Amino acid sequence: MNRIHIVSNRLPVNINIENDIIELIPSVGGLATGMRSVYKEYNGKWIGWPGLPSDDLDEELTGRIEQKLIEEDCVPVHLSKQEIDLYYDGFSNRTIWPLFHYFAQFIDYDHELWDAFVSVNQKFADKALETLEEGDTIWIHDYQLLLVPEMIKSKKPDVTVGFFLHIPFPSFEVFRILPWRKELIQGMLGADLIGFHTFDYQRHFCSSVRRLMGYEISFNQIHIEDRIILVDSFPMGIDYNKFRDASTQIFQRPLQEKSELHRELEKYFLISPNRKLILSIDRMDYSKGIPNRLRAFSRFLEDYPEFIGKVTLIMLAVPSRGTVEQYINLKREVDELVGTVNGKFGSINYTPVWYFYRSLPFENLIELYSSCDVALVTPVRDGMNLVAKEYVASRTNSTGVIILSEMAGVAKEMGEAIIINPNNTKEIADAINQALIMPLDEQRERMSFLQDRIKRYDVFKWSSEFVKSLKKVEKIQNSFYAK
Ligand code: ADP
Ligand code: G6P
Numbered sequence: 001m002n003r004i005h006i007v008s009n010r011l012p013v014n015i016n017i018e019n020d021i022i023e024l025i026p027s028v029g030g031l032a033t034g035m036r037s038v039y040k041e042y043n044g045k046w047i048g049w050p051g052l053p054s055d056d057l058d059e060e061l062t063g064r065i066e067q068k069l070i071e072e073d074c075v076p077v078h079l080s081k082q083e084i085d086l087y088y089d090g091f092s093n094r095t096i097w098p099l100f101h102y103f104a105q106f107i108d109y110d111h112e113l114w115d116a117f118v119s120v121n122q123k124f125a126d127k128a129l130e131t132l133e134e135g136d137t138i139w140i141h142d143y144q145l146l147l148v149p150e151m152i153k154s155k156k157p158d159v160t161v162g163f164f165l166h167i168p169f170p171s172f173e174v175f176r177i178l179p180w181r182k183e184l185i186q187g188m189l190g191a192d193l194i195g196f197h198t199f200d201y202q203r204h205f206c207s208s209v210r211r212l213m214g215y216e217i218s219f220n221q222i223h224i225e226d227r228i229i230l231v232d233s234f235p236m237g238i239d240y241n242k243f244r245d246a247s248t249q250i251f252q253r254p255l256q257e258k259s260e261l262h263r264e265l266e267k268y269f270l271i272s273p274n275r276k277l278i279l280s281i282d283r284m285d286y287s288k289g290i291p292n293r294l295r296a297f298s299r300f301l302e303d304y305p306e307f308i309g310k311v312t313l314i315m316l317a318v319p320s321r322g323t324v325e326q327y328i329n330l331k332r333e334v335d336e337l338v339g340t341v342n343g344k345f346g347s348i349n350y351t352p353v354w355y356f357y358r359s360l361p362f363e364n365l366i367e368l369y370s371s372c373d374v375a376l377v378t379p380v381r382d383g384m385n386l387v388a389k390e391y392v393a394s395r396t397n398s399t400g401v402i403i404l405s406e407m408a409g410v411a412k413e414m415g416e417a418i419i420i421n422p423n424n425t426k427e428i429a430d431a432i433n434q435a436l437i438m439p440l441d442e443q444r445e446r447m448s449f450l451q452d453r454i455k456r457y458d459v460f461k462w463s464s465e466f467v468k469s470l471k472k473v474e475k476i477q478n479s480f481y482a483k
Contacts (some may be wrong), residue, residue, distance in 0.1 A: 004042035004137045004467065007128050009088065009144035011074050012036040014051030015065055022068050027051070028283060028318050028359060030236065030386045031141055031166045037239040038463040040073065044136065047075045047127050049088075054078035077127050079120065086116030089324050092144040098326075099178055100143060100167050101287040101381040106326050107177070114180055118147060121187070125151035132159060137470060140191065142166045147183070150190030162470050163191035164234070167383040168409070169201040172208045182212050189213075189224065192473045195234045195466055197384045197409040202233045221476070228480050230473040234466050235413055236384050237458040243393035244455075247370045250363065251396065261364045262371070270312055270354075271371055276436055278313045279372035281365070281387050282379075283320035284357065286330050289378040289405065289422040290317060294337040294353070296378070296428035301345045301352065303426075304433050309350045311436065313376070314368060316356045331357070369394035374435045375402045378422040382408040388417070389454050398447045401435035403428065413453060416446035 012032045013024040039046055069076050090113035098106035125148045128138055139162040140148050149163045175181055188194055196202045206217050215222050222229040265271045282288040297313050321327045338355045345352045375391040385408040404417040411419055418431045
């Protein structure tokens with residue numbers, strides 16, 4: 001098969017330099033976890049940013065970093081502090097991210113950020129063009145690189161280009177707010193195949209294409225003069241067996257081989273038949289609805305006081321985009337809310353919320369997924385949410401309940417979860433009670449359906465469907481040109 005190169009803002013590993021030693025740290029986030037499992041199948045390179053500013057790197061260190069990354073089939077795009085500030089923190093995370101997640105009040109409209117976005121997208125496109133050889137295909141990912149498809153297509157019209165958006169595409173009425181809306185659409189239309197997690201995002205995108213550009217769209221094909229572009233939805237899956245096997249293995253270990261986290265949980269009687277654990281895992285991001293979740297947990301303890309002392313919320317928030325103002329404010333708000341709930345309902349031997357603001361190793365993640373009775377997933381907007389799927393895969397005994405926001409893309413595939421509106425505190429509080437008293441038979445019935453579905457459409461299936469569609473679009477275009 002032809003090689004497929006991946007292009008995304010962040011590489012699957014970040015570089016960390018400690019005492020002149022280069023360490024590779026796995027990147028957090030759905031794109032990285034998902035693609036990490038599949039990209040080696042395509043024999044191509046992964047082109048992206050290694051996560052640190054290039055200003056302080058001398059030639060020798062840059063060479064060593066590149067060597068280390070080549071061993072992982074990764075090709076770095078180096079970004080300076082200024083580029084990180086204006087393109088990554090700036091246009092990507094202060095303009096597009098809030099716009100696409102319907103946080104219009106947070107959007108920064110700044111021409112300087114836009115200019116940096118264009119020039120850094122060109123940098124990624126140039127690196128991809130340098131890497132391309134005859135017959136190779138390119139698969140570009142996510143909102144930070146919306147202009148790259150067109151930048152590649154304009155230089156190499158014969159290369160097949162795929163693009164997948166990992167976040168929601170907003171409704172036209174929201175998208176039109178942006179001064180650079182046409183340029184973004186134009187950039188995406190450089191791809192031959194454009195993929196979204198859900199049909200709704202696809203529909204919103206097509207509506208923007210029609211209304212802003214006036215192009216004709218029939219079924220899921222966009223017709224532009226001499227080209228046909230395919231648009232489709234591909235709900236991203238997870239590496240199901242990896243989570244299931246890790247969970248099985250961890251629980252077979254004797255106590256002395258269990259991790260410190262697990263032993264701590266047991267020591268504080270958190271893993272015991274008389275205690276229930278609720279799990280919350282996200283990047284610290286305002287789209288994830290973390291404050292809503294804490295308010296709902298507080299309301300739950302107020303409305304169902306029989307659970308005080310018996311239920312603990314384990315909340316893992318992974319630091320993310322910590323130099324952007326809204327993320328700094330969010331962290332402060334969450335810290336305060338955790339303090340408020342613990343102050344109100346806690347006692348010497350009861351801490352209602354166990355809060356971790358850090359990244360945890362994969363093993364601990366699995367322990368949390370498999371030890372917690374309920375997963376509370378309440379984003380106010382989320383393209384997909386892989387955490388919900390990972391929880392399902394890790395439940396080897398098929399018990400456990402998911403409370404899931406209707407605003408997450410994953411809700412479309414998880415009708416057996418308890419579906420809530422993330423802005424309805426009372427509804428979430430009642431859902432927590434419902435989850436905690438749900439009979440085991442009902443839990444198993446719901447969970448088995450979820451497991452069958454999530455297992456069937458895993459990340460390998462997802463990527464192979466996308467690649468199949470790329471081949472299909474090549475064929476459609478060839479027959480179109482032949483006419
Ligand atoms: P997003 O992509 O917006 O961050 P997702 O829920 O889709 O949200 O994906 C988050 C991914 O990050 C999951 O695959 C999850 O396993 C991973 N992750 C979350 N927390 C951690 C952590 N503490 N350490 C390692 N990986 C994590
Ligand atoms: C989401 C985005 C990814 C991004 C990830 C982590 O999953 O869709 O593109 O990589 O968040 O965010 P970060 O800004 O740290 O790369």
